[in-house]
Amino acid sequence: xxxxxxxxxxxxxxxxxxVFEFLRTSQNDSHALPLDVGTIxxxxxxxxxxxxxxGGVYHPTLASLAIKQSQGDTLEAAFAxxxxxxxxxxxxxxxxxxxxxxxxxxxxxxxxxxxxxGQMLGATTDYHLRLLRMxxxxxxxxxxRKVTEILFENSSIDDIPDTFPKVLDALRAEGLLPEVNExxxxxxxxxxxxxxxxxxxxxxAALATMTRAEQxxxxxxxxxxxxxxxxxxxxIAELRVGYLPVLLPHPITGELTEVxxxxxxxxxxxxxxxxxxxxxxxxxxxYGACFGNNEVKAISMAILDxxxxxxxxxxxxxxxxxxxxxxxxxxxxxxxxxxxxxKMPHYVTFQSDMDRLRTTQKKQxxxxxxx
Amino acid sequence: xxxxxxxxxxxxxxxKEIRRTTLKAVAIPGYQVxxxxxxxxxxxxxxxxxxxxxxxxxxxxxxxxxIDQGTDDSVNAVSLRSFIExxxxxxxxxxxxEESDLIQSRHRIPExxxxxxxxxxxxxxxPDPLIVxxxxxxxxxxxxxxxxxxxxxxxxxxxIVKFDExxxxxxYPTRINNHYVIDPSPIPRWDxxxxxxxxxxxxxxxxxxxxxxxxxPYTKAEPLAFEDVPFRVEDFNDVNGMRRCCQRCNCNNxxxxxxxxxxxxxxxxxxxxxxxxEENTINNNxxxxxxxx
Amino acid sequence: MDKVLEVNNLSKVYGQGCAACFExxxxxxxxxxxxxxxxxxxxxxxxxxxxxxEILGIMGESGSGKSTAVKxxxxxxxxxSGRASxxxxxxxxxxxNMNAAHQRHLMNHKFGMVYQNPHLGLNFDISxxxxxxxxxxxxxxxxxxEIRKRATDLLKRTEVLAERMxxxxxxxxxxxxxxxxxxxxxxxxxxxxFLDEVTTGLDLSVQxxxxxxxxxxxxxxxxxxxxxxxxxxxxxxxxxxTLVMKYGRIIENGLTDQILEDxxxxxxxxxxxxxx
Numbered sequence: 001x002x003x004x005x006x007x008x009x010x011x012x013x014x015x016x017x018x019v020f021e022f023l024r025t026s027q028n029d030s031h032a033l034p035l036d037v038g039t040i041x042x043x044x045x046x047x048x049x050x051x052x053x054x055g056g057v058y059h060p061t062l063a064s065l066a067i068k069q070s071q072g073d074t075l076e077a078a079f080a081x082x083x084x085x086x087x088x089x090x091x092x093x094x095x096x097x098x099x100x101x102x103x104x105x106x107x108x109x110x111x112x113x114x115x116x117x118g119q120m121l122g123a124t125t126d127y128h129l130r131l132l133r134m135x136x137x138x139x140x141x142x143x144x145r146k147v148t149e150i151l152f153e154n155s156s157i158d159d160i161p162d163t164f165p166k167v168l169d170a171l172r173a174e175g176l177l178p179e180v181n182e183x184x185x186x187x188x189x190x191x192x193x194x195x196x197x198x199x200x201x202x203x204x205a206a207l208a209t210m211t212r213a214e215q216x217x218x219x220x221x222x223x224x225x226x227x228x229x230x231x232x233x234x235x236i237a238e239l240r241v242g243y244l245p246v247l248l249p250h251p252i253t254g255e256l257t258e259v260x261x262x263x264x265x266x267x268x269x270x271x272x273x274x275x276x277x278x279x280x281x282x283x284x285x286x287y288g289a290c291f292g293n294n295e296v297k298a299i300s301m302a303i304l305d306x307x308x309x310x311x312x313x314x315x316x317x318x319x320x321x322x323x324x325x326x327x328x329x330x331x332x333x334x335x336x337x338x339x340x341x342x343k344m345p346h347y348v349t350f351q352s353d354m355d356r357l358r359t360t361q362k363k364q365x366x367x368x369x370x371x
Numbered sequence: 372x373x374x375x376x377x378x379x380x381x382x383x384x385x386x387k388e389i390r391r392t393t394l395k396a397v398a399i400p401g402y403q404v405x406x407x408x409x410x411x412x413x414x415x416x417x418x419x420x421x422x423x424x425x426x427x428x429x430x431x432x433x434x435x436x437x438i439d440q441g442t443d444d445s446v447n448a449v450s451l452r453s454f455i456e457x458x459x460x461x462x463x464x465x466x467x468x469e470e471s472d473l474i475q476s477r478h479r480i481p482e483x484x485x486x487x488x489x490x491x492x493x494x495x496x497x498p499d500p501l502i503v504x505x506x507x508x509x510x511x512x513x514x515x516x517x518x519x520x521x522x523x524x525x526x527x528x529x530x531i532v533k534f535d536e537x538x539x540x541x542x543y544p545t546r547i548n549n550h551y552v553i554d555p556s557p558i559p560r561w562d563x564x565x566x567x568x569x570x571x572x573x574x575x576x577x578x579x580x581x582x583x584x585x586x587x588p589y590t591k592a593e594p595l596a597f598e599d600v601p602f603r604v605e606d607f608n609d610v611n612g613m614r615r616c617c618q619r620c621n622c623n624n625x626x627x628x629x630x631x632x633x634x635x636x637x638x639x640x641x642x643x644x645x646x647x648x649e650e651n652t653i654n655n656n657x658x659x660x661x662x663x664x
Numbered sequence: 665m666d667k668v669l670e671v672n673n674l675s676k677v678y679g680q681g682c683a684a685c686f687e688x689x690x691x692x693x694x695x696x697x698x699x700x701x702x703x704x705x706x707x708x709x710x711x712x713x714x715x716x717x718e719i720l721g722i723m724g725e726s727g728s729g730k731s732t733a734v735k736x737x738x739x740x741x742x743x744x745s746g747r748a749s750x751x752x753x754x755x756x757x758x759x760x761n762m763n764a765a766h767q768r769h770l771m772n773h774k775f776g777m778v779y780q781n782p783h784l785g786l787n788f789d790i791s792x793x794x795x796x797x798x799x800x801x802x803x804x805x806x807x808x809x810e811i812r813k814r815a816t817d818l819l820k821r822t823e824v825l826a827e828r829m830x831x832x833x834x835x836x837x838x839x840x841x842x843x844x845x846x847x848x849x850x851x852x853x854x855x856x857x858f859l860d861e862v863t864t865g866l867d868l869s870v871q872x873x874x875x876x877x878x879x880x881x882x883x884x885x886x887x888x889x890x891x892x893x894x895x896x897x898x899x900x901x902x903x904x905x906t907l908v909m910k911y912g913r914i915i916e917n918g919l920t921d922q923i924l925e926d927x928x929x930x931x932x933x934x935x936x937x938x939x940x
Contacts, residue, residue, distance in 0.1 A: 010449045082410035089382040194388075196405035196581040199509040324508055334579045337415025341496070344417065344447050347440045347628055348478040348643055352540035352559040354629075355605040363535045517765045521772075521801040525790055528797045531808055532830050597808040 049292025055081025214332025401551030419578030431461035620651035674746035679703025721903025776849030
């Protein structure tokens with residue numbers, strides 16, 4: 001008799017690849033075309049944003065590829081980007097970017113009716129009726145192309161301002177916000193890709209962890225705070241989506257030079273003030289920012305940032321204020337990997353479990369028979 | 372656009388960091404050294420910690436064995452091995468414990484005693500044995516620092532009160548060099564004594580939890596127990612108290628897998644360590660041939 | 665007589681503190697909050713000695729600093745300044761200049777603490793016996809049978825039914841929880857025991873029984889104890905010597921009988937008068 005094990009493992013694994021690939025290509029339609037990476041980046045814009053943000057590498061083409069090969073699974077796609085990242089050395093670091101210089105495509109404030117520079121709704125589904133648009137079922141290429149042609153017919157792109165003043169600056173000028181602390185705020189940020197989180201961690205480590213977090217996990221914990229397992233009670237001072245110029249030192253002159261831009265969503269929430277005898281009472285802040293257009297994520301992050309600051313200063317009163325609880329459970333790559341690993345064989349440990357149970361049962365039945 | 376990967380997949384800075392972490396782990400036996408832990412192209416929980424260790428310490432010309440549940444042919448072992456073959460040019464792989472310089476394993480330590488010139492790398496899902504009694508990592512760090520394992524021992528005490536037996540089956544907490552208690556990874560209790568005074572260096576890597584720790588060669592490793600309730604390995608005796616044997620190689624001193632034979636419907640027992648079983652079978656046949664002249 | 669503990673000028677300030685903190689607080693200022701910087705001076709210049717077999721009472725209202733002093737000595741809190749020496753087996757330990765591991769070793773092997781709130785002294789997730797076992801395991805007793813026997817004896821000694829030793833403390837009455845806490849504190853037979861408001865909130869009859877138990881233990885084991893309380897009755901019954909504290913300062917100290925018969929400080933006089 002041969003060794004009974006998961007024999008032929010290698011072959012079986014190859015087989016799974018083939019079947020997985022078969023399903024990707026088996027659309028029962030003679031006109032079916034392979035998905036173009038550009039199509040993914042544009043027509044599945046928000047899916048793409050999510051993967052770039054969770055993958056933590058701003059590489060639009062590879063993000064599209066990751067979505068394509070993972071057949072739309074965001075966790076898997078972000079995972080492939082992260083693994084790619086592990087192979088890349090870090091050659092140079094950008095200075096901290098000032099988000100004032102963002103080329104804004106959308107910005108709103110729910111704190112004030114009117115804000116310096118005005119509200120700019122931009123592209124959003126917030127006020128749309130979520131009705132299925134049946135006409136898109138059979139969209140003609142002509143109609144599809146026409147949309148972009150007519151949008152700017154009656155307005156000039158030049159009329160739209162590129163940058164806007166920040167709402168927070170106005171609040172700060174009025175003394176409603178704490179002053180910027182030059183010593184702590186200009187500290188070199190914690191690099192979660194090069195250093196492990198050893199608790200207690202500082203705020204910058206928490207922000208870096210959240211910016212790569214899985215959106216659903218972040219939302220779930222932030223929602224627990226919103227519902228009552230916490231008391232941030234946030235007001236969105238400003239939510240903006242746009243492009244931030246990336247600056248790198250010029251290889252020869254060393255002068256900072258713009259090398260491109262990254263799409264970013266940024267959210268700043270203002271929360272109730274803290275009672276403190278030593279300092280003047282001010283509102284407190286929560287900050288969220290991530291790659292791509294991910295508004296739910298940026299808002300969730302800002303709320304959790306505020307909750308975690310509280311938990312870092314005093315004892316956490318609920319899970320959303322506990323840095324270990326939040327930061328160790330929001331990474332999609334970690335959590336999905338561990339969840340998936342339960343599908344692997346656990347024969348040895350289960351054998352060991354059975355041994356304990358049987359021994360215990362034996363002892364118990366012996367005891368009973370003695371009674 | 373195509374991609375080519377560096378030797379060992381990880382960039383050189385990452386490998387250097389892991390090697391430094393490993394040196395620290397060897398210097399402080401049993402202490403969980405945090406490291407940044409890169410994402411690997413396989414799932415967290417599939418041995419990314421062990422894999423990062425392997426990729427960081429392996430070099431050209433060395434021979435590697437990868438096992439999962441004791442077998443080289445288990446799906447996960449296969450995919451890890453082929454990944455290492457793909458990204459480490461000049462590395463040889465083997466299924467023989469004896470021939471390997473480096474063994475990466477999940478859930479088992481080979482039955483064949485390891486040698487001084489070998490390194491065993493164990494994949495670790497939960498590095499911290501204290502997690503069952505203390506959820507906060509910050510607090511656990513203090514407990515480890517002060518070697519305060521009383522709460523863990525109370526758990527054993529309560530087990531005996533309730534069940535007359537310590538119910539920990541695998542991941543048995545083990546004290547290294549009289550101080551740090553480690554989670555020896557989900558090896559069965561059967562394998563725990565192999566950690567004690569092992570001639571081979573044993574490295575343990577947790578990728579998701581971002582920790583590396585070590586049992587250096589010839590270091591004391593004692594499973595937690597009471598003076599009068601000793602640590603016990605798995606019992607493979609039948610109802611009559613006879614030690615069960617592997618139905619294939621007849622070995623009666625190895626960790627056995629039990630399963631139902633899909634053809635006969637009977638329960639059968641077989642060595643969990645495939646290489647061990649294979650070697651015994653070959654030896655048996657040779658002895659048989661010699662006996663038969 | 666054998667000295668067990670010597671405390672010199674123990675001070676504890678909550679908050680950033682300033683140069684004026686000590687000058688502007690205390691009984692003569694009627695506050696323990698520094699008017700300059702807002703810090704709380706919980707204890708200042710607390711000094712006393714404690715001898716083997718002696719029970720020292722520390723009396724005062726809440727906010728007087730009586731619990732703070734004990735918490736510093738049991739390493740629950742770090743003092744701002746001061747010294748404390750513990751004497752045992754001809755060795756002297758400088759309590760505030762030891763590292764955390766040494767402090768824990770001392771707590772595990774030489775000190776006992778009974779809190780007002782049993783949640784602080786007991787682990788409610790493990791059985792009463794398990795709680796005592798934990799204490800024994802901390803001091804390196806690793807024989808299961810021995811642990812069981814000692815836990816049974818201790819629970820019997822503190823009048824907890826031995827049959828209930830495998831139950832969780834949350835099923836016990838408040839008085840019973842206090843007994844388990846005392847049994848746990850006594851498990852290692854500590855030469856020094858701290859008791860922080862141990863009878864507060866219990867029925868009078870339960871209080872009396874627990875106080876009796878404490879006295880018996882003192883007589884049997886010659887344990888040195890510090891009893892922190894706001895209750896004159898407890899002081900009268902237990903303490904041979906007493907310190908009276910107010911706003912972080914010791915305002916009176918001496919033999920308990922003397923203090924109760926002939927209080928010197930106006931505050932103590934009021935306290936004694938109101939209780940009579």
